[in-house]
Amino acid sequence: MKKYVGIDIGGTAVKAALIADDGTILRRSSVPTLATRPYAAVAADIAKQIVELSSGERIEGVGIGCPGAIDSRAGVIRYANNLYWKDVPLADELHKTVNAPICISNDANVAALGEARFGAGKEYSDTAFVTLGTGVGGGIVVDGKLFEGYNGMGAEIGHMVIKADGVLCTCGRRGCLESYASATALVRETVFAMQTDRNSSMWAFADGDLNKVDGRTSFECAKKGDATAQKVVNAYIAALAEGITNLVNIFRSQAVILGGGVCAQGKYLTEPLQKLVDEARYGGADSLRTVIVTASLGNDAGVLGAAGLLMPR
Numbered sequence: 001m002k003k004y005v006g007i008d009i010g011g012t013a014v015k016a017a018l019i020a021d022d023g024t025i026l027r028r029s030s031v032p033t034l035a036t037r038p039y040a041a042v043a044a045d046i047a048k049q050i051v052e053l054s055s056g057e058r059i060e061g062v063g064i065g066c067p068g069a070i071d072s073r074a075g076v077i078r079y080a081n082n083l084y085w086k087d088v089p090l091a092d093e094l095h096k097t098v099n100a101p102i103c104i105s106n107d108a109n110v111a112a113l114g115e116a117r118f119g120a121g122k123e124y125s126d127t128a129f130v131t132l133g134t135g136v137g138g139g140i141v142v143d144g145k146l147f148e149g150y151n152g153m154g155a156e157i158g159h160m161v162i163k164a165d166g167v168l169c170t171c172g173r174r175g176c177l178e179s180y181a182s183a184t185a186l187v188r189e190t191v192f193a194m195q196t197d198r199n200s201s202m203w204a205f206a207d208g209d210l211n212k213v214d215g216r217t218s219f220e221c222a223k224k225g226d227a228t229a230q231k232v233v234n235a236y237i238a239a240l241a242e243g244i245t246n247l248v249n250i251f252r253s254q255a256v257i258l259g260g261g262v263c264a265q266g267k268y269l270t271e272p273l274q275k276l277v278d279e280a281r282y283g284g285a286d287s288l289r290t291v292i293v294t295a296s297l298g299n300d301a302g303v304l305g306a307a308g309l310l311m312p313r
């Protein structure tokens, strides 16, 4: 059995795990990131985690998922705003302690690889992972390998435009998928709908307080028959279907895996979405159908996908 270390660097904690080549997590550790420290101090803690987890055993490599813009080839984090990192040579820093190959990639791409290899996509070679959270992120796996674009800067699923001249996005363009399919967008549209319908049951669901509206408000009230909530949910799913159909038409993934908070809605999200994508995809009913499923690994997608960066297919 070959062993790898997978590391998931987040703004608050660095999670690490010793992982067997079949995806079994053998040991775990988590330490606070304390990101305001100089990066070398954070890297020294990560090196210590790697040494402790491997505890003298041979490891084949160390994979790392990190937020921000990553130059995978150089092992350098070009920019990670929530870590306050700019041009950080993390691989070189860790190689001072760690004598094994090190591979670093963007955390969303790494999670996509984790789900593809060990989670909801393990039956398939070609998958797309779409996370519906504060923003819309994800990654694309083609023939078992991450597709990241040159210098790891591609696969920004959330920033494909689905509506020309639409809602302004955080990236500066208008009408990006993220502006319609993130949990943030769902909350925005829910609040807007509530303001136009004072009789909606969403008001009671949110205790009469717009600050208590979240990604569940519209879905839960739609399930109970609230027409205004249903409109919000239908519009949300229709926008998401536009983006997913674009992905399907370009990559013809066998499965699209949904992650993030909104995917807790399960079939209330996936069933209508599947129908819309089935109808709209290029090639029609006779072409290969892409199945839409929810992610299965939760927070472990990060460490598992990181380890997967170094595993042979």
Ligand SMILES: [Zn+2]
Residues within 6 Å of the ligand: 158, 159, 160, 169, 170, 171, 172, 173, 176, 178
């Ligand atoms: Zn955008």
